[in-house]
Amino acid sequence: MATVNRKWTDGMLRTEDWWAVWLGLTMFFAGLLTIWGVDLVGWMTKTKTWEWAKFWGDPSFNKLLAGSHVKEGQAYAGLGGFGSLLVTYVVFTTLTCVGAYFQKLDVKKFFFGFTCIFFITWTAWIIGHEAHFKALKTGQSITQSEIYGDNVYCTTKVNKCSAQINKALNGLGVNVMAGQVPTQEQAAQAVAKSKNAILMSWGLQLGGGFSYMLALAVGLVIGNFFKGFANFLREGAKPEWFIKTAIVYLGIKLGLMSMKATGFALELALAGAAACFVAYLLFWPIVYAMGRKVFKLRRDASAVLSSGISICGVSAAIATAGAIRAKPILPIAVSMLIVVFAMVELVVLPTFYAAVAPEAPIVNGAAMGMTVKTDGADAAAGAILDEMMVANHYRTTGETWEADWILSAAILTKIWIDVFIGVWAFVLALIWVYKVERRPDQQHVGASEIWFRFPKFVIGYFIAWLFYVAIAVWFPDAIKAASSGAGVVQSPMRKMMFMLTFVAIGVITDFAKLKGMGRLTALYAIALFVVIAPIAYLVAWIFHNGMVPPLAAG
């Protein structure tokens, strides 16, 4: 049975892009029901920061995992860590298998592949949350180590820990908010009373980013050294689907963040759009000219590669190849290149940007969005950069940037690029059909081509974002109730989809695929690191310079 896009509704049930929307909006609406007191998402499990010695003293899943709404009086009270993990597995496996069925994937293979990836993901996530890797020092331990000691770490958000310690000191008669300074003994007592402060002789303070890097490393090891196992997992390894679903969930997060910082969110979105427009106009012609003049590539190869490198990776390569009617083998070859290079960027760029420009978080995020091709790798790189920069900034200044703004900058610029690809491919198609390959028999390009190439997950992202902005504007009394469900979807669910992406993207990346692609590989590497990355950074700097995330509420 052939798969041809004919009507505008074609693909709604069979493409991963639409299934990201369905999966995203299913959980979005489920989360929204908390406004009316119905909790359909509180079973979602989330990781806890745990400490090795304490865990082995009394091993329990409840020290590693917890449901989202399982406290006394909440909808899923009593559902333990293991129970919530199983419910999470059942719900997401069922939903993704339904999606796999409609996408005409091999459901049996998908089920087994997804199951393995799911548990590999959670294992990596749990290990990444061990306190020696993840926990950050408390604010007191950074700024007043002579009183508190420099070995006080926090197993939750550092602001929360600081507040707990200050509250305990208040109970001891020391009001630090009024400028009173505790003695070392009082400080030690307050730390002991704080539920989330722990003492450790060492800690790497890597924050949540360590889990992402670990998941990626595990995926890459499987993809490159256990190729038989990687093939077994391949049907269930759908990083683009997972990340697009996560991006829809991120729309909720952006909605919630917009409630607090509407102006900043709007500025970020507009700056991202402007930056992408400028980048498009610079990247494509430069890389195309390089391909033609320096590397002597054919016109079609140069066009496909230019779009792949300079626009949105695989998606752009396929769209451009289709627009210029190239043989399908061309985008397939270029796509292999893009997927492998995206992985290199994902590994190198977050660390590089964080080290080189620690005070330019939003510039870094936006540059990431314009440099890293494929949505999965970009969102993954943005997430690592976000975790890394927030943790670094906190370590050096004791000041906490609100999480996820850097990630949002990376995703917003990428989304604008994705949105524009349909229009760009349409323009290319017109040029190719009516000018480059002009023939006496009449060929026509339908405007429907723009719609078929439009990234549909973006619809889910904007619905989620604007819905929460609308709640804030028109129903401010419902914000608290709405945030309860939204918090589950945008945090543990979204992060799980990110983690699944990290493992899956590693599994499908086989560096050996670069063999035999010498000229294309050389052009890609030069264009990416000599042209795209520097120009992207310059454009990001022009449009985002001076923007920093708001400080997290204390």
Added chain:
Amino acid sequence: MKADVELNLVHDGENWIARGGAVVAVGETLHEVDASVTHALRDSGVFPLGSSVTVFMGFDFDTIPTWLRQYHAHYFNRYITVNL
């Protein structure tokens, strides 16, 4: 756009192949496919000679490998007008 004839288009690694009903047109380039379609329609006798026929060719996305489909879901569709 309304078409008089609808064909599925694939590429087998060497040739483009357009298929639909009794029409099978093969060519290394799309130009050759179009010529082949014109001949096939002329031979079929469905349309009178001298008439102008609009042909829709929808690319069968199943031609793209499964691992790649997650990145994009459309290759291209095209319309041609042939004079029989």
